[in-house]
Amino acid sequence: xxxxxxxxxxxxxxxxxxxxxxxxxxxxxxxxxxxxxLTLVRAAKKICDVVVVSIFVNPIQFGAGEDFDSYPRxxxxxxxxxADVGCDIxxxxxxxxxxxxxxxxxxxxxSQITNDLCGESRPGHFDGVAVVVTxxxxxxxPDYAFFGQKDYQQLAVIRQLVQDLNIPxxxxxxxxxxxxxxxxxxxxxxxxxxxxxxxAPTIYQLLKQAEAALGEGQALSxxxxxxSIELTQVGFVVDYVEARQPNLQPIEQFDxxxxxxxxxxxxxxxxxxxxxxxxxx
Amino acid sequence: xxxxxxxxxxxxxxxxxxxxxxxxxxxxxxxxxxxxxLTLVRAAKKICDVVVVSIFVNPIQFGAGEDFDSYPRxxxxxxxxxADVGCDIxxxxxxxxxxxxxxxxxxxxxSQITNDLCGESRPGHFDGVAVVVTxxxxxxxPDYAFFGQKDYQQLAVIRQLVQDLNIPxxxxxxxxxxxxxxxxxxxxxxxxxxxxxxxAPTIYQLLKQAEAALGEGQALSxxxxxxSIELTQVGFVVDYVEARQPNLQPIEQFDxxxxxxxxxxxxxxxxxxxxxxxxxx
Numbered sequence: 001x002x003x004x005x006x007x008x009x010x011x012x013x014x015x016x017x018x019x020x021x022x023x024x025x026x027x028x029x030x031x032x033x034x035x036x037x038l039t040l041v042r043a044a045k046k047i048c049d050v051v052v053v054s055i056f057v058n059p060i061q062f063g064a065g066e067d068f069d070s071y072p073r074x075x076x077x078x079x080x081x082x083a084d085v086g087c088d089i090x091x092x093x094x095x096x097x098x099x100x101x102x103x104x105x106x107x108x109x110x111s112q113i114t115n116d117l118c119g120e121s122r123p124g125h126f127d128g129v130a131v132v133v134t135x136x137x138x139x140x141x142p143d144y145a146f147f148g149q150k151d152y153q154q155l156a157v158i159r160q161l162v163q164d165l166n167i168p169x170x171x172x173x174x175x176x177x178x179x180x181x182x183x184x185x186x187x188x189x190x191x192x193x194x195x196x197x198x199x200a201p202t203i204y205q206l207l208k209q210a211e212a213a214l215g216e217g218q219a220l221s222x223x224x225x226x227x228s229i230e231l232t233q234v235g236f237v238v239d240y241v242e243a244r245q246p247n248l249q250p251i252e253q254f255d256x257x258x259x260x261x262x263x264x265x266x267x268x269x270x271x272x273x274x275x276x277x278x279x280x281x
Numbered sequence: 282x283x284x285x286x287x288x289x290x291x292x293x294x295x296x297x298x299x300x301x302x303x304x305x306x307x308x309x310x311x312x313x314x315x316x317x318x319l320t321l322v323r324a325a326k327k328i329c330d331v332v333v334v335s336i337f338v339n340p341i342q343f344g345a346g347e348d349f350d351s352y353p354r355x356x357x358x359x360x361x362x363x364a365d366v367g368c369d370i371x372x373x374x375x376x377x378x379x380x381x382x383x384x385x386x387x388x389x390x391x392s393q394i395t396n397d398l399c400g401e402s403r404p405g406h407f408d409g410v411a412v413v414v415t416x417x418x419x420x421x422x423p424d425y426a427f428f429g430q431k432d433y434q435q436l437a438v439i440r441q442l443v444q445d446l447n448i449p450x451x452x453x454x455x456x457x458x459x460x461x462x463x464x465x466x467x468x469x470x471x472x473x474x475x476x477x478x479x480x481a482p483t484i485y486q487l488l489k490q491a492e493a494a495l496g497e498g499q500a501l502s503x504x505x506x507x508x509s510i511e512l513t514q515v516g517f518v519v520d521y522v523e524a525r526q527p528n529l530q531p532i533e534q535f536d537x538x539x540x541x542x543x544x545x546x547x548x549x550x551x552x553x554x555x556x557x558x559x560x561x562x
Contacts, residue, residue, distance in 0.1 A: 007447070021300070105393050106411070106445035111386045130387070131446075138447040164387035165412070166288070166419040 342409030
């Protein structure tokens with residue numbers, strides 16, 4: 001496994017693979033890797049010859065007062081984990097390497113599907129994601145790119161971006177990896193106190209209860225309200241509890257597949273989760 | 282020479298060139314080709330193995346009331362001209378092929394350098410250019426892309442876009458091609474009446490006079506004002522007469538290279554031109 005910190009170095013490392021038409025898989029991350037990330041790498045290894053994992057805490061997707069400075073940087077530990085799952089190349093550029101010395105004037109915005117859910121409380125976040133992902137795609141030029149379904153809205157934004165701009169790669173969404181107690185794995189789980197960590201799986205438990213309640217015919221609005229109420233009771237500050245079509249459009253017909261979304265804060269830690277519900281009519 | 286009208290067809294046509302690592306040159310146009318475009322193709326032929334010319338009148342770079350509907354579509358004539366200069370592949374997609382059946386939600390904006398000059402009177406124009414050029418770059422995946430310096434601001438926007446998004450290609454700017462009387466070649470010259478065509482070269486004559494006046498030490502503000510006055514006298518409605526640094530930033534020091542820019546209407550036809558002035562100190 002190689003680690004490259006410059007675009008030039010990465011390009012040189014990838015040149016043999018490109019010349020011999022090897023399939024290149026790409027897993028963009030912000031590091032502080034957990035089993036969720038490693039599952040993305042394993043999925044990439046299954047269908048690609050060469051797997052590149054980027055580790056870059058992207059400043060422009062963090063808002064003022066968010067956790068850019070405190071976001072955990074754990075490159076050594078990440079490298080060991082990536083070596084174990086067969087990652088071929090780590091791309092770990094500096095902020096200067098990614099954004100250069102000249103001011104960036106170009107912005108990319110995906111409208112509509114970024115207006116609500118996480119977009120509402122994190123203005124500019126998805127623009128920052130769209131810009132860095134487009135840059136990384138152009139640097140790595142992979143055949144496949146792998147994203148976790150935990151960041152469901154991010155995945156939808158990237159699919160839309162790739163479709164709208166004809167970016168020549170295929171986006172693969174990989175199911176959420178959960179702890180034994182159901183908590184969706186996230187680097188931000190590391191911020192939780194012991195007590196908060198015990199409360200955190202409530203999100204998933206409530207999502208599963210909601211699925212059952214919907215199956216029994218309970219009204220969607222009631223089900224969503226219940227999640228909010230119960231999260232608040234165990235100490236969460238709820239950002240949103242919403243249902244959408246899988247493509248993030250508003251629900252028009254209740255008897256179709258839908259996705260439940262939750263974002264809520266425990267102390268200063270913001271957690272998100274989602275559950276896709278397939279209706280069998 | 283092949284003509285492809287679908288992305289799939291173009292991809293198939295380019296596959297052998299890509300496999301054998303041929304250098305691919307790309308000249309994006311809106312068709313109705315003149316000697317200016319053909320000069321771009323010749324420049325591309327000089328350094329590339331395979332040259333792709335796209336012909337696509339891009340709806341999203343035209344504003345309300347602009348000439349999208351009346352913009353000349355002359356594919357047969359264009360094809361003959363391109364065959365003569367050794368173009369390898371014409372890519373002439375439909376609007377549906379480029380923008381698909383699903384609504385586009387992604388926008389690309391380049392700030393600052395699009396705020397004035399043509400950006401001021403054509404709101405959204407450069408966003409439309411940035412989106413279509415990014416899409417075409419992703420479809421063609423060229424090694425080099427060729428743009429005329431007549432659309433100087435557009436060239437600057439595309440250079441910025443390529444730098445900011447790490448688009449893996451080199452942008453080549455090609456000098457303006459002029460008629461014998463100095464008029465910068467443009468598809469829109471075809472809109473001019475006989476009388477207007479006689480007046481049109483005044484723009485270039487005044488730019489050359491301005492260059493001489495600046496060389497003699499006349500004040501820049503005076504020189505710019507004179508261009509405006511004289512254009513108005515011969516029947517132009519002036520949009521702007523401006524001077525900028527070559528990178529489009531405002532002029533801070535007068536003794537450095539600068540570019541003079543003119544946009545003016547003759548009847549309903551909007552003409553633009555520019556002249557780079559190199560100061561030898």
